[in-house]
Amino acid sequence: MQFMESRQCLQKPSNPFAEPKRCLNCSCRHIRTAHFVVSILLSIHNGGSRLGSLRNKAGSSKVQVKPKNLVKVEMPSATQEINVNETTGSLAMSVDSVINLDRGDPKVYEKFWLENGAAAAVEIPGWQKISYFSDLTNLCWFLEPDFAAEIRRLHRLVGNAVADHGRHIVVGTGSSQLFLASLFALSTAPEVAVACNGRPVPVVSSAPYFSYYPAATDLLKSGLFRWEGDACSFHAGSTPYIEVVCSPRNPDGSARTAIVKSCNGKLIHDLAYYWPQYTAITGAMDEDIMLFTVSKCTGHAGTRLGWALVKDAEVARRMTKFIEVNTIGVSKDSQYRAVRILKAVCDGYELEGAGESAKLFHFGRKVMARRWEKLREVLAANKVFGLMEFKKLHCEFMGKETLPLPAFAWLECGRDIEDCESFLRQKHKVLTRGGKDFGADGKHARVSMLGRDEDFDMFIQRLKAIRL
Structure with missing residues (x-):
């Protein structure tokens, strides 16, 4: 917050906490x-x-x-x-604070990196990383070679996606930029442009879908693509379309596959949460476009970095062109930091002598398991909210059957509560994201499970106090 002096203004409004x-x-x-x-x-x-x-x-x-x-x-x-x-720029919590569980800000990983942060520390001399260019021999010329190497190493370790064998890596400023780059690349394919005959390509996803998809798709009112809504109610016909498959799905954590059955469709797989702390790794995904992000994998949302694994070179080239025009590449400093972060994660599993405390995915799974257990206990006692039930699946990474532990809780209000988001916000000072933002009804709300312990514990205490 910046305070600016006024030499002419002497007004003193009654609200001392008013915005400028x-x-x-x-x-x-x-x-x-x-x-x-x-x-x-x-x-x-x-x-x-x-x-x-x-x-x-x-x-x-x-x-x-x-x-x-x-x-x-x-x-x-x-x-x-x-x-x-110093990490979030926010004031500390008090018993009367509004708890913000609207966004998936992954502060849950802060404790892990407090203990293991030295392994991911970076120092960049002032003369390094000055150029726009990283590797002119690569299709994605702003992708740092070391970052590409650590991405492939990480996927080999976890086994959640095919990253070798000729797959192209496109780096972006978070998976959010890569989502738009994917829409651009698919909608400008020559065969799609001819079939659409100047009409925007419909974009769909199965509801409840990530609230970012419609907002980002229609933000600039592009003539190339438009948001069409729920894939379950979409009739493809003979025209091209783009379906976004988010698995595990944000907001409810369920595993998903494509809904629309048509040879005219193009698929984008958003796999931001396909990591072993959230769900069972049942095999290596091998789709045309797969999006990942550092923020939900390691917790470094502020690094603003994601990557796409792309099969087709022409699609990867058009995605690269979008990012080139949009932001003239991606921060090399962020990539340099991400190299150290991903290396620390992989070293925690692959280096001899690395202790249990160096295993990021085990840390994340332990914390998420404890939180989900607490949440289910409280909701079972107050009988106000419902939650999805999940079945155990064999996780190849963990080597055993595991329950999904989603990054978000998809609450459903019972009784006579028709607006779950408003009920939690107005009555209990808890900010969530309402179901209507996800193409669902108002009885649902998405709650982030990724905040700090003090935020989550206070949320649990407020849930315990709810009496209807």
Whole structure:
């Protein structure tokens, strides 16, 4: 947050927590109050605070932070220091805080990397990684060779996708950019363009589908493709279409296959959650376009990096062209960091002497199992919400039968609750994402299981308190 001084504005609105607003009397932007109160609940980890600091220009004295105490601070006169979490930039939780479980922000992995982070540490001298180009001999010229090597190594280790044997790797700024690159590549194929005759290609996915798909597909009102909705109600006919297969599916964690049966369809497989901490690895996927992301694999959402495994060279070339025009490639610094991250993950399983604490997927599975057990216990007791039931499947990576432990809980409200999202938000200060965003009804809501322990534990306590 940045505080900007106003020499002309002396207004002091009644709401001390209001967002900055343009003044009616001048062109400046300022905070709509001269006094404010900040209450910070400090969380302690291993006896020490994991808080960073954000400096603003509104005052001079520092916030005096005492562990495990609430601190009230009046607006000072010079430089003010506000303590926030150094990873997320958010204030620490308090018993009255709004719990944000809307987004799948993978802070659950923070503890693993606190212990194993040294193996993934990077230092980039100022003269390195300056050029746009990584490998001019590669179809995806902005893909760092070391990153491509670690991607292939990771998939060989886990066994969840065919990454060798001539598969092309296209790197993107998260799988979100790769999704759009895939739509562009498939809709601009010569045979598709001829068959559509100037009409946008329909894009479908089975409901409940990831809420990002319709938003991203229609954001720019492209003439190349348009969102058509639920694949279950789509009639392909003789025209081309694109079906997005998300497995395990966001939001409900179920394993999915293509719904529409037609020779005119093109498929995009979103496999962001096909990792052993979330689901059984039943075999190596071998599809035309497969999307993966660092954020849900290792927890590094802020690195903004994903990759696509693509069979067809021309499709990979058009995807590369989209990213070239869109962002002139992908951050080499992010790729360099991802190299170290993926290497640390693989080394944790392949190097002799690596302890149990270095095994990322086992860590993730242990945490997710504990959370799902707690959630099911509470929901069974209060009988307000329903959850999907899953069957055990043999996981080739773990070498045993395992239950799915999805990254999200797909809650269904019972009783007379028609809007699950509003019920949790208004009555219990829990932010979720409503079912209608996913093409489902309002009785459903998606809840992230990927937050920090303190967030999840507070969520469980609030669920326990629900009485109808």
